[in-house]
Amino acid sequence: MTQNNEWPLWEIFIRSQHGLAHKHVGSLHAVDGASAVQHARDVYTRRNEGVSIWVVRAGDIVASSPGDKEALFDPAQTKTYRHPTFYPTPDGVKNL
């Protein structure tokens, strides 16, 4: 399986049903976008998991740096008033 080293890495997102968002399910190697979609179909939707597939080259994802964690996320810890827990949820609203 040495060829894997030459194929770029792709991140795979699957939408499991209509109305839900695409969710990251894993990654795989492929030569281009079209074959990444085919591989994703074969690797991640064999058991009827999805209705839509997105693939993104792993190198194209811009991610936050672990070193910035404190500056980015810690300030939100103490601001419980930002949670919308004081509102009743109307009946019949799903996936909120």
Place this chain on the structure above:
Amino acid sequence: MDSKLSKFQYLLRLSDNCLVLSQQLAAWCGHGPALEEDLALTNVALDLLGQARLWLTYAGEVEGLGRDEDALAYGRDGPDFRNLLLVEQPNGHYGNTVARQFLFDAWHQHLLAGLCQSSDPRIAEIAQKAVKEVRYHVERSAGLMIALGDGTELSHDRMQEAVNKLWPYTNEWFESDAVDVQCAAEGVAPAASSLSAPWRASVEAVLNRATLAMPAYTGHQRGGKQGMHSEHLGHLLTSLQFVQRTYPGAQW
């Protein structure tokens, strides 16, 4: 020819193509050139096995002698198999397997599209399920043909060699014998020769994109549909049927 007998024979041809090719592809499981390819090819093998089961079950019902899918898959000897010679050709290297798969898939999709219109509703139903799977198979194998044919000099030469080697096995499926004539006359199946032009067009389009040449016709092999096989089938059946031959009727 008796209409029941011809339908039974025709169903065996359909099932045995799928069964033998599935067994061949299964040998790649765990040995594919990349994890993603390995899984994809095994998926194709499983699709074909599923189709073989549907055809075999119906063949047993048409025959009416109480043979089920297992009896037909594990209890027949080589000369009773009705698969095309193409599908029993050895796996070889991955390029040989890809070329064999593409040449078969391209034919299989046109055949199944024709069988969707069968006068036998059961055959039409099975074909409608199978044709969706096979449309994906041909998309995949055509993509690999193009990637490898139009790849490096080495991969191009290997693919051309693979196609040339298999070419003599791509004619018998267009020839009609008494079984084909009877099934076509009753509207059970499309005429064997009617698939020739669409198949050539599909193959030519992909070979062109793959920068591969259509091999020239230099004679061809026939006999698979009538049970005259190459030596390869015997070896394949030995491993396919080993358990049931050793422990007849074993279940788990």
